[in-house]
Amino acid sequence: MTESLIKRRHTRKIKLGGIHIGGDSPITIQSMTTTDTANVTATVDQIKELEGVGCDIIRIAVPNMKSAKVIHEIKENIRIPLIADIHFDYRLALEAINQGVDGLRLNPGNIERRDKVIAIVQEAKQKDIPIRIGVNGGSINREKYPVLSPESLVDSAIEHIKILEDLEYYNIKVSLKATDVLTTIASYQLMLEKRDYPLHLGVTEAGTQFAGSIKSSIGIGTLLAMGIGDTFRVSLTALPTEEIRVGKEMLKSLNIRNDGVECISCPTCGRCEIDVIGITEEIEKKIAHIDKKVKVAVMGCIVNGPGESKEADIGISGGKGVGILFKNGKEVRRIKEEDMVAVVVEEVKNYK
Numbered sequence: 102m103t104e105s106l107i108k109r110r111h112t113r114k115i116k117l118g119g120i121h122i123g124g125d126s127p128i129t130i131q132s133m134t135t136t137d138t139a140n141v142t143a144t145v146d147q148i149k150e151l152e153g154v155g156c157d158i159i160r161i162a163v164p165n166m167k168s169a170k171v172i173h174e175i176k177e178n179i180r181i182p183l184i185a186d187i188h189f190d191y192r193l194a195l196e197a198i199n200q201g202v203d204g205l206r207l208n209p210g211n212i213e214r215r216d217k218v219i220a221i222v223q224e225a226k227q228k229d230i231p232i233r234i235g236v237n238g239g240s241i242n243r244e245k246y247p248v249l250s251p252e253s254l255v256d257s258a259i260e261h262i263k264i265l266e267d268l269e270y271y272n273i274k275v276s277l278k279a280t281d282v283l284t285t286i287a288s289y290q291l292m293l294e295k296r297d298y299p300l301h302l303g304v305t306e307a308g309t310q311f312a313g314s315i316k317s318s319i320g321i322g323t324l325l326a327m328g329i330g331d332t333f334r335v336s337l338t339a340l341p342t343e344e345i346r347v348g349k350e351m352l353k354s355l356n357i358r359n360d361g362v363e364c365i366s367c368p369t370c371g372r373c374e375i376d377v378i379g380i381t382e383e384i385e386k387k388i389a390h391i392d393k394k395v396k397v398a399v400m401g402c403i404v405n406g407p408g409e410s411k412e413a414d415i416g417i418s419g420g421k422g423v424g425i426l427f428k429n430g431k432e433v434r435r436i437k438e439e440d441m442v443a444v445v446v447e448e449v450k451n452y453k
């Protein structure tokens with residue numbers, strides 16, 4: 102696989118649990134649980150499922166003390182860093198820190214008294230916990246910023262940032278999410294001119310799996326291609342596991358991270374002699390959990406199929422109800438259409 106040609110823009114490196122964000126650290130993919138956080142079993146089960154599909158960082162909503170008080174128990178049962186999403190109540194932030202959370206998502210400007218912010222910052226400093234400042238188009242102060250623009254998003258974020266900087270706290274991550282893709286892109290570009298804090302990318306309220314994946318791929322993908330962004334979440338109105346799948350695919354498309362199986366397939370045409378769509382979807386589902394650098398090609402005919410199949414590590418090119426299996430560029434054998442999924446999955450599992 103070709104090395105990524107992307108030149109990463111500099112940001113400072115911060116620590117989140119057992120991983121780093123920013124600088125030359127790998128770009129990480131995040132999601133957020135959809136369970137009632139206080140339901141530890143359901144929350145842990147969902148996080149484990151997300152870990153299984155490649156989620157690097159997980160965020161949980163902490164809307165009340167009941168949720169804050171179970172953080173320790175959740176953390177004990179998961180492997181990836183855990184971030185608590187806090188809105189206005191500083192006591193929830195303090196409890197989350199006390200419970201051993203790895204990071205906070207909190208806008209200090211939303212906490213109404215300075216002494217309360219100081220209390221959070223003191224604790225966060227002591228435990229070396231980063232705080233993400235997250236400005237969303239929908240939640241910025243419209244009285245102060247009547248026009249939603251990259252400038253107003255960045256100014257709003259800087260306001261929150263300054264509160265922390267005044268307390269000599271620099272363990273910060275920043276996100277600037279708008280629903281409009283171009284505003285999002287320009288906001289992150291502008292932010293990099295102002296500060297070097299690591300950036301959490303996202304297009305907010307992106308929509309359903311179909312529309313949201315496209316919107317996020319263009320927004321987040323463009324920024325990543327420009328070397329901007331240290332971590333990101335693909336926000337979808339869909340299962341959190343889908344957010345991770347889309348995120349991983351984005352990183353693969355940009356050659357940023359090549360772990361996991363890459364599955365390419367032909368678009369099909371009148372020459373197609375096997376069910377490329379069904380076979381590829383089935384293979385993709387069955388190999389999603391395999392963390393190996395393998396490229397698989399599923400091609401519909403023997404006219405253009407063998408070329409791509411030979412380029413891949415494992416490939417099949419369809420004929421009439423049969424296909425030719427290729428491995429490392431060499432023809433291996435013929436397989437029946439009904440056996441293709443099982444054979445390819447097995448080949449991927451055994452690939453060295």
Ligand code: SF4
Pocket residue numbers: 367368369370371372373374400401402403404405406
């Ligand atoms: S590989 Fe064959 S079936 Fe697939 S698009 Fe190309 S020509 Fe058509």
